[in-house]
Amino acid sequence: MIRAVIVMNTQGKPRLLKFYEFQPPEKQQELTRSVFAGQGALLSGRPDNVSNFVEADAIFGPVIFSSLLFVSFVAEITKKKKQEEFKEGTRLVYKHLATLYFVFVFDSCENELAMLDLIQVLVETLDRCFKNVCELDIVFNFNKMHTILDEIIFGGQVLETSSERVLKAVEEISRLEKSSSSVSFVPKSVSGRFGR
């Protein structure tokens, strides 16, 4: 399963944090920091020409629940083995795009290369949604970003892999939200001030 999705900028400021296992805010900060500049200087110290995949057991530790517990209930015998597997298998894959790092943290059940491409799916979807996405889109619309992510990953599992269908779903949501609420949430003054 996918354990977390982290989007942060090149200075290490989080832009979106989504942990599929609950982490208290302090822990989230700690994890984000160590992903950015952890032991052996993770993202911040990595040159561009090295692998996008990083062993992340040291940071994320064993899976707390979900797959692990589930397995331990169903098959007691394989429990220990599985535990070790999960413990060993946590990796993170990142993609560095413009000023942002997109980081997926996942366990050994997922195909690494597929995860790398799932980031691509996410980014492509964002790009189509925001028309040439940039960091600020994500800062200001991070609730929308959550919506998109929820359409792709659901409870740590890959729900939908077609960016076209994700986009359709998100557009549907925004359309219905608009029609259901009579009030405009965009104060005219803001767009007036920042518009050209």
Place this chain on the structure above:
Amino acid sequence: MEQLKTIGRELAMGSQGGGWTGQSKEFLDLVKSIGEARSKAEEDRIILREIESLRRRIAEPDVPRRRMKEYIIRLVYAEMLGHDASFGYIHAVKMTHDDSLSLKRTGYLAVTLFLSDDHDLIILIVNTIQKDLRSDNYLIVCAALTAACKLINEETIPAVLPQVVDLLAHPKEAVRKKAVMALHRFYQRSPASVSHLISNFRKRLCDNDPGVMGATLCPLFDLITADVNSYKDLVISFVSILKQVAERRLPKAYDYHQMAAPFIQIKLLKILALLGSGDKQASGHIYNVLGDIFRKCESSSNIGNAVLYECICCVSSIYPNAKLLDAAAESTSKLIKINPDVAEEHQLAVIDCLEDPDDTLKRKTFELLYKMTKSTNVEVIVDRMIDYMISINDNHYKTEIASRCVELAEQFAPSNQWFIQTMNKVFEHAGDLVNVRVAHNLMRLIAEGFGEDDEGADSQLRSSAGSNNSQDTYHPLVGCRAKLSMTGNWEKVNSYLRILGEPKLPSLFLQVICWVLGEYGTADGKYSASYIIGKLCDVTEAHLCNDTVKAYAISAIMKICAFEIAAGRKVEMLPECQSLIDELSASHSTDLQQRAYELQALLCLHSQAVESVIPLDASCEDIEVDRNLSFLDSFVQQSIEKGARPYIPEIERSGMFSVSNYTSQHQHETSSHTLRFEAYELPKPSPTPAAPQISVSTRTTDLVPVPETTYYTENNQASKLQPVLDASSADHGIKLHLVGVQKKWGRPTYSASSSTTSSSEKKTNGVTHLDGVSLQSQGTLYDSKGQQSEKQKLAASLFGASAGKTEKKPTSTQRAPKANTATAERPGVARAVSPEISKQKAASSPPPDLLDLGEPISTTTPTIDPFEQLEGLIGPTPGPSTLDNSVTTSEQKAPDLMALYTDTPPSSSSSISSGLGDLHSADKNSPMAKNVPSIKKGPNPQDSLQKDATARHVGVTPTGNNPNLFRDLLG
């Protein structure tokens, strides 16, 4: 934050695209000020201030709903930055009760981010979720499902479970797939509470919507991981789904980078790998579709590689299928080619196994090595095997290893020299355990391998003398072939004499030693006949040997005596030799007796008679047996005329049958003990290393009709003709040089088709030359002091071949066309220009021989590009020498791994040897490139040289169409 300066534009774009989530000015200001914060402390201060104000304002009564929504979002933002916003949780929970879709979604988003599944507030949400799951608006249902997935814990599952199960049949596919996922999540959390609902997953697998189907694969994967056997029946369904996916039956929306739904393929392959593991029947269903996917996969894109990787994993975990394994291995090797370093770890693992104290592991490793032996790594592997063979005591296993050594050596030996040395070692340590045939093979090789030794001696001399000067020494040496060949064998004699000092030797090995001493012991005059004879007598005494060895020894003594007599020297019979002869004349073995008497008889013969009985070094000559005994015809005629009875054929004599039978049998018996004077069986054109290398120096070449070696005969004629021709020094040199060249280029070697390298060797001469270079560098591996550890070296020499080959590709493609054009250019002109050319060549500096590099093991290079040499000749005057030197140095410097791994991009900083790799490749390419134009536009002499090259290429190369041209060249 540079980009914040363009905030207006960016925001305009953002809100233009997003539209529905504009934020207030305050929020924008907040983001802006945080972005501009200089330090973490400043940022913290800003956020704390923000939180204070939020805390105050959120608690105010009658906050407008849209404002409240923004507050919540700002809280989420603050918490994302790491600050506690727990005071606002309750407001987020309240917001989920709101009727407005937008607010409700925001509320759900906030609570899923804020709360853990055991938070106290959960109980307040469960009710809302329950209600929302029944909502008519599917978006509300979706939001509720998302929240349920995150927030519902083991205790509250029963509260929402019925609704979720109902939703599995919801008309909207978005709801169905989220319901599947939610159910999966419940299952993960508490399998017991939903175990009765598992069948729903199976149903959803057949959902009309591919999205739902794809989502269902996630829970099924987990279920199958836990319990494979209950889901075997689904194999066929999975296979048919995968087939449909691979055939692009899914909607276009699922295509990703021209791949048909790769994510679904990957998931399916993972599942099939689990189901097919160790199950022949299930795997049987899978093979076909896997083959299809292998064919369709392109490794050009990242996702293509992902699918390919999953395919390989699947193939390796299901019940093995040879065809698929081949395909998988091929793809793997393609992947490894991208970066060969990744393979090194596994190679080292094999080496570690070799050094493991566990004997079983060692044996298995040797079995593996045996299987993967090819001409490039045979030396290392056989050396290891022999070392191991020496170390073990188990006779049975020793025999096996010895026979394997012999087999590998025969099949892949890079040179006769090496083969003979290896065989010596095998005999020395396991002589009693190997087949007699092997000994005969070895003797034959020693006899026939003159050219080979000669070659070895030549190359050693040449390589030691340096690049250019060596040419001078080389020419006369070729003229004195016979002498040199003696030197080659003298070394052997020497080494055998040394070995004889050992206390205990296997009898088979003693036989070989006796034979060699007899044939070549005195050939070079270093040892006196009496010394060798003394040694041979010692053999019979010191080693408790059987009759066969004695027979070999006495025959050897006979030969030496014969040679001495033939040379006109007097043979002094040593007392111990005399006593040996006496002893054997009284032996019980008739064979030994006969030999002893024959020796005594021989000693009394005249020197000419002796010479014709036992000619010098004629062990591989054919003895023509005149079965009709025609030379007796006149004698018979005379006798009949004198009244003798004519011969009655055997068939007509009835009673004599048994007697004749007996005699023939007896003859057969004796003959099996004697040396074989008839020719050894004709070499087959097959690529076994034991195939005799017909040397030009032996007189016997012509007698042995070897297919494929016609040009040797020519060659031989050439050298014979040589004195007849005008022997001006220039011509002499040139002719000899040509002879040498031809021999090197044209000689067919075993490796030509004996190994996996054959594919590359079949290409063009350019390629094969490079082959030689890389092989050479491999050969010097053990001499060079590389930075790499011993193990890595070993690994490289064991596994290197494949990696080494890849390196050549770019260079070969670059050169191949050149060779072709040269060949295409008027091959007919050659004859006309050749005399002038030879003069020119003689006048010019001795041709730098690029091929020197490959020389020490040049035997492995089947054909060597003549154009290499020509390029050296043709280039501008400084050209040849620099070219030559640079290549030489680079070859020497470059550690072996380089040759093997140079296809790692030189830019990769991690590679230790990348610097050397640069040097290496640069040297290879740049001088060549420089020379190309000079060939094209060279002045006249160069042109003619080129033509000469063309001619020689046509005439010399075994594959050439016109071998006669060469004879023409020689006039």
